[in-house]
Amino acid sequence: MLSVLTTLLVGAVFGLVLAAPPGPMNAIIAEESVLRGWLAGFRAGLGAMSADVLFFVLTLLGIATLVDALDWVRGLLYLAGGVLMLYFALGAVRDARAARSFTGEVSHDSTGFRRAFALSLTNPYQIGFWLTIGVGLLTPGRLDVFEHVPLIGEELVGTLVVETGSPALLGGFFAGIGLWIVAFPGGLVRVGRRVDAFAPIIAGLSGLVLAGFGVVFLGTGAVVLV
Numbered sequence: 001m002l003s004v005l006t007t008l009l010v011g012a013v014f015g016l017v018l019a020a021p022p023g024p025m026n027a028i029i030a031e032e033s034v035l036r037g038w039l040a041g042f043r044a045g046l047g048a049m050s051a052d053v054l055f056f057v058l059t060l061l062g063i064a065t066l067v068d069a070l071d072w073v074r075g076l077l078y079l080a081g082g083v084l085m086l087y088f089a090l091g092a093v094r095d096a097r098a099a100r101s102f103t104g105e106v107s108h109d110s111t112g113f114r115r116a117f118a119l120s121l122t123n124p125y126q127i128g129f130w131l132t133i134g135v136g137l138l139t140p141g142r143l144d145v146f147e148h149v150p151l152i153g154e155e156l157v158g159t160l161v162v163e164t165g166s167p168a169l170l171g172g173f174f175a176g177i178g179l180w181i182v183a184f185p186g187g188l189v190r191v192g193r194r195v196d197a198f199a200p201i202i203a204g205l206s207g208l209v210l211a212g213f214g215v216v217f218l219g220t221g222a223v224v225l226v
Contacts, residue, residue: 006162042181052177086210
C-alpha cells in the first residue's frame, strides 16, 4: 500500500513538472483566469490536459513516433504553432486593453479550451515530452528517482524506486496536471481580487509570452524545413 502511495506521489510530481513551467499554455490559463474567472482558466487548462491524454494514447499506439521521424512534419508543427501563438497573442493584447479589473469584464465568451487544445496539438515540445519522458513512464520497469539527481543523488540511490508503466504512476501523473489546472487559476483569481488593477497587466504579459514563443516557433520551423 505504501509503495502505491509513493508511486502516486511521484507521478503527481512528474505531472506538476510538466504543467507548471511558464509557457504558452500557462499564458492562456492566466489570461482566461484574470479576465473571465476561475472556471474559464480551468477550462483552458483542461484543453491542454486533453491534448496530453491524446498524446498518451498515441504514444501507447506508437503513432507519435512518426512526428519525431519526419523532419518536415515537425517543421510544419512549429510553423502552425507559431502562427497560432501570434494570433492568440493579438487577442490577448486586445482583451488586456478592454479589461478594467479581474474576472467578468471582457464580454465575449471564453475560447480558452479550444485555444489551449489547438496549441498543444501543434507544440513539438509537448510531443517531445511524450516521446522521451512519456515513453519512460509508460514502459514497464523500475525507476530510481534519485539516481540522476546531482550532488545528493549518490547518497540516496535506491531509497525511492517506483514501478514505471503502472496505473498508479500514470494516475498520479494526470492527477498532478489536474491539481495544477485547478490551483493555478484559483491562485490568480484570489490574488487578483486583492490587486484588481493588475488584470490588464497580466493579460498583456500573457500576450507577450505567446508572441515570444510564436516568434521562436516560426524561426525553429523555418530552420527545420530549410
